[in-house]
Amino acid sequence: MNAIVIDRLTKVYRSSWFGRAPMPALDGLSLSVQQGEIYGFLGPNGSGKTTTLKILMGLMQATSGGAEILGKPLGDVQVLHRIGFLPESPYFYEYLTAEEFLTFYGHLAGLERAVLGWKITQLLDLVGLAEARTRQLRKFSKGMLQRIGLAQALIHDPDLIVLDEPMSGLDPVGRKQVRDLILSLRDQGKTVFFSTHIIPDVEMICDRVAIVVKGKLLAEGRVDELVNPGHAQSVEVVCEGIKAGEVAAIAAVATRVLQRGEHSLVVLPGPEQVEPVLSAIRTQGGKLVSVAPQKGSLEELFMKQTGATPTGAGWPATVGGSSE
Amino acid sequence: MRRITVIALNTFRENLRDKILYNLLFFALLLMGGSVLLADLTIMEHRRIVTDMGLATMNLVGVIIAAFVGIGLVGKEIERRTVYTILARPITRTQFIIGKYLGLVLTLLVNVTVMLAVFIVTLWMYRTPFHAALFQAVGLIFIELLLVTAIALFFSTFSTTTLSAIMTLGFYVIGHLTTDLKGLGENSQNAAVQSVVTWLYYLCPNLDVLNVKGQASANGIVDMSYVAVASMYGLLYAALLLTAACAVFRHRDF
């Protein structure tokens, strides 16, 4: 059963008065999100993620194409009862306290006051804002706004949660909390569809991923399928006590050898080379420190994919450091 | 209906937490109090000055709130993107617009009531007699506020805050001058001026219809049928603008 089906969605923003022919922000994008999965919608800034989510949430009309959410066509207001949405860098009524804010959204979702009381307590605990319950949102930091925004998206216990860059503006601890929250939502049987331009976010928690660049879908699938299609994983061997680069038996098979102080890092193209290298280390009197198979990364995949596109869309600098 | 109420009550709360409202209210009370002092200094009829000033103050302060809060009502929501999470709820855009509108109407109602109460207390303290015509005048002022709010809301659904402010005030001013405007058009030799003026005359609401402050201070009770027709006119115009605002809002992208 699909929670979201996007079918050849295209959006061309009305061009400004002068200016060239407008580039479509979305260009025939199709994808589907299954119920109960965490689905990452990955792409660099300006690739059309926010546009897609806005169309899904009925904030914007598509130029062509369509979509279904929880089995209902776009524009169905009633289905919104079952959806929670957190926009990108959200702004909320700053004159409300956290409690009033959640009460307001609860009422909008049709919840009764009696239910709301404990629901709010529970959610504020969940997002770590229990002590800010009676504080006005104008006094909230960006990270706190992001978290109260998450609480707002969850107040009515939705089946599908749509999040636009939910980890942006958060520190590492906050990012981890959001990741854990998303995982716990899936454990409760909910579907989470979130956009991000940060690869590790997706790599760590997503069941499936779509990579979108310039409004076009580049790849869709399970992270491990996308990353290791042929299972030809490279392996990193670290040892100490020898200069591995100067050992002929090792240098012959390694793709790369790095010397860092006492440690030698040997990168091997595949698992077959591990055994000969290990015995070479032993015979040279070295000491093995670690052997680690290297997963391919989405970043590599992404670089490969975009390298092939004629326009060569660059990935922004914030993406670096895929292996935290 | 329930969702409209939720939006309306929250809008009302938003207005109550806005300092500008209290400043304006304070300004109104100051003017009303001042009118008493002014009346003591002049040889003109005491009752007339106090009544004139009181009604004019209520009208002015009401219009300022209706126009400026009215523009921000939806304009601010769009600009600050607070509208995203609200429209992602099971609520239609029409319900949202109507809710916002009713919220400000409630604010205006409370405001006008407070001003009227202070006004009546002032009159009573100075033993100035007052007349049913006073309530007729205030009633029509309130209709005007409903109309001005609808004008402001309408413009703010598709243009920027500044532009909406200019348009709303323009509509308000022209609305009070339409009778003069018609005369101007008829006397003009220039065909272009004539047609523009005629257009404006028919496009802008005739707000002078809703102004019976003069009669009220002269103690002249206004014919109830006039009040009824004038009210209907104002309400119908406001409803038309609200419908247009909803239609525009329903079709726009955010």
Ligand SMILES: Nc1ncnc2c1ncn2[C@@H]1O[C@H](COP(=O)(O)OP(=O)(O)O)[C@@H](O)[C@H]1O
């Ligand atoms: N309101 C708008 N008017 C015109 N162009 C827009 C508008 N919003 C976004 N765009 C353009 O559409 C493209 C996709 O933007 P967006 O969906 O925000 O990307 P992302 O969320 O992936 O960063 C960008 O080129 C952006 O400049």
Ligand SMILES: [Mg+2]
């Ligand atoms: Mg975005």
